[in-house]
Amino acid sequence: MRQGWVLGFGLALACSTVAVAEPNEPPGEPLSYAREVGRELFAREWIADDPRSAGGRGLGENANAESCVACHSLGGAGGAGGRSRNVGTVGDLANVFGGMQATMVPQGVLSIGRPWDGSTMGSPRNPPALFGAGLVDAVPETALRALAAREHAAHPAISGRVSETEDGRVGRFAWKGHIASLEDFVAQACKVELDIVVERPGEPEPAADLRAEELTALTQYVAELPEPREVADQPLARRGEAVFTEVGCIACHVESVGPAERVFSDLLLHDMGEALSDAGFGYAESAPSELVAVAQEWRTPPLWGVRDSAPYLHDGRADTLTTAIELHGGEAASVVASWRARSDEDRAALDSFLRSLTAPM
Ligand code: HEC
Ligand code: HEC
Numbered sequence: 001m002r003q004g005w006v007l008g009f010g011l012a013l014a015c016s017t018v019a020v021a022e023p024n025e026p027p028g029e030p031l032s033y034a035r036e037v038g039r040e041l042f043a044r045e046w047i048a049d050d051p052r053s054a055g056g057r058g059l060g061e062n063a064n065a066e067s068c069v070a071c072h073s074l075g076g077a078g079g080a081g082g083r084s085r086n087v088g089t090v091g092d093l094a095n096v097f098g099g100m101q102a103t104m105v106p107q108g109v110l111s112i113g114r115p116w117d118g119s120t121m122g123s124p125r126n127p128p129a130l131f132g133a134g135l136v137d138a139v140p141e142t143a144l145r146a147l148a149a150r151e152h153a154a155h156p157a158i159s160g161r162v163s164e165t166e167d168g169r170v171g172r173f174a175w176k177g178h179i180a181s182l183e184d185f186v187a188q189a190c191k192v193e194l195d196i197v198v199e200r201p202g203e204p205e206p207a208a209d210l211r212a213e214e215l216t217a218l219t220q221y222v223a224e225l226p227e228p229r230e231v232a233d234q235p236l237a238r239r240g241e242a243v244f245t246e247v248g249c250i251a252c253h254v255e256s257v258g259p260a261e262r263v264f265s266d267l268l269l270h271d272m273g274e275a276l277s278d279a280g281f282g283y284a285e286s287a288p289s290e291l292v293a294v295a296q297e298w299r300t301p302p303l304w305g306v307r308d309s310a311p312y313l314h315d316g317r318a319d320t321l322t323t324a325i326e327l328h329g330g331e332a333a334s335v336v337a338s339w340r341a342r343s344d345e346d347r348a349a350l351d352s353f354l355r356s357l358t359a360p361m
Contacts, residue, residue, distance in 0.1 A: 038221025056209035060195025075308035075359025081127030088122025126316030134223030137182040139258035160268030177299030226360035228305030240353030248335040264303035273329020308359035
């Protein structure tokens with residue numbers, strides 16, 4: 001039996017109790033088609049030869065799980081996933097990035113995943129929370145480019161750069177920042193995580209499991225997941241936010257970008273040093289092309305909702321917020337040194353600020 005199936009099976013039992021988020025629908029109004037179908041698709045447990053399939057074969061044999069919610073459920077449907085839900089990038093594809101053909105790689109292949117058991121070749125990735133993803137999707141490209149230019153001028157040691165896709169769009173999703181839009185990511189998640197065939201709008205696909213309008217509905221559901229919340233005004237958390245700003249976390253974890261208010265991310269790529277490098281997995285150590293993130297580069301993850309998305313960092317190696325901070329190197333080294341130099345009280349206040357950023361439910 002394939003490992004994906006074993007994992008998926010245990011999971012199906014575990015996730016039947018996960019509540020599915022209600023989009024913000026005016027009371028008394030029936031759910032629109034898109035909302036109803038999108039919500040159903042996010043929670044749906046696919047099976048092989050699924051009668052739900054439009055014209056395809058249902059859950060494929062390379063599926064990593066049977067549903068989206070199987071991996072995105074911490075703090076409610078759409079949340080992050082535990083370490084057991086990590087997937088690994090596929091070795092041969094990762095190797096392409098170690099060579100010189102980076103610009104020829106079709107966009108998106110980096111996230112192709114298999115359940116990661118610690119032994120397979122492939123760089124592990126932990127599932128992030130999707131709350132507020134619609135706002136990240138709506139950030140204008142110009143805002144990201146402007147941020148990259150401004151940031152470098154304001155903090156010479158910090159040089160966030162935009163991740164560009166082959167077709168010239170700005171990436172803003174995934175740990176490597178290589179996916180430009182929510183629809184692209186959702187389509188890829190269907191293909192890679194569930195191994196189902198999706199039809200993209202304007203590209204008819206007779207053997208599709210999901211029709212284009214169903215993909216749109218699923219994307220819309222993810223886009224409308226509620227935003228993360230903040231625990232109301234606690235003096236210690238307010239003091240911690242001041243420490244966060246003073247030591248310079250805010251240089252990368254910027255408060256707001258476009259419509260994503262209090263997102264605490266610049267959505268840009270940063271060199272985070274050797275400890276976080278995934279060079280051993282076939283990523284290039286220096287850029288064969290400016291487009292592709294290299295081994296030590298990661299997109300600043302939004303910190304909204306961070307209390308409820310442990311474990312932390314791209315591979316979920318950090319169980320606590322403090323460990324995640326301690327592992328920052330590269331461009332963040334001097335900021336982390338300032339954080340270490342603070343009193344225990346200041347560091348506890350900062351921790352309390354981070355813990356005030358919670359999942360919506
Ligand atoms: C087997 C586990 C798994 C399943 C099933 C899964 N995901 Fe994910 N998801 C992940 C991982 C791991 C990542 C991070 C990948 C990366 O950054 O390269 C992720 C990232 C995402 C992101 C990008 C979030 C961001 O801010 O970068 C979106 C959107 C997403 N998933 C949607 C979905 C949808 C929709 C489904 C169902 C069709 C789904 N996922 C099914 C594991 C999973
Ligand atoms: C140079 C930019 C930069 C600076 C400065 C910085 N960070 Fe980060 N932070 C990142 C990146 C990039 C990651 C993701 C690294 C990875 O996953 O390997 C990250 C990850 C995190 C995470 C884990 C989030 C998650 O969802 O897994 C936390 C918590 C965090 N940072 C807090 C802080 C705090 C607190 C400070 C200040 C002491 C700080 N960061 C300074 C760029 C930065």
